[in-house]
Amino acid sequence: GENVEQHPSTLSVQEGDSAVIKCTYSDSASNYFPWYKQELGKRPQLIIDIRSNVGEKKDQRIAVTLNKTAKHFSLHITETQPEDSAVYFCAASRVAGGTSYGKLTFGQGTILTVHP
């Protein structure tokens, strides 16, 4: 099955700095890579996702890059703000076809703290 490794486990930055979180995956058939933000006691919220036919995607201060050859993808947050503080999870999934349709395998999570 799929295995997703996420680093770092904790990340502390000053407000305005950039934050980068990296993930690697093992299943070359995975083709969908979402990133989630989870605040304490709440549901994961999708912040950005990327499909395997795209190398990079950006949405305002958030961007994701994907290297299919190396099987890794990264989340980039620029101009960080204190409200960005949360736990971030990467995930990988194989969608469309096969018995593992839609299953998300999550990384271990990164606790991001943005200091004012």
Next chain:
Amino acid sequence: GAVVSQHPSRVICKSGTSVKIECRSLDFQATTMFWYRQFPKKSLMLMATSNEGSKATYEQGVEKDKFLINHASLTLSTLTVTSAHPEDSSFYICSAYKQRNRVSSYEQYFGPGTRLTVT
């Protein structure tokens, strides 16, 4: 956006009793729902895939007789923790795909979670 609800949000039960958690897709039909378990400061671990009208598919290491899943309609899946023990205490979260035009959306919509405490 799609909305997934869970009930109850919090439940405390005594060891040996059973607890049922409901997951509902409020504004769309979901043929597939997923149940996750999350320990404090840990990641989400997939427990099982709930399929409407058929048996759930459990992940390796998850006891199907302990975690009973029923997906009787296109908007409701239930997880019953049977003979609960303190080690079953956890945050349980469900999610669902929204089917659109025969092509499923890639996005999973998560429920708000249920905090189970077994005393």
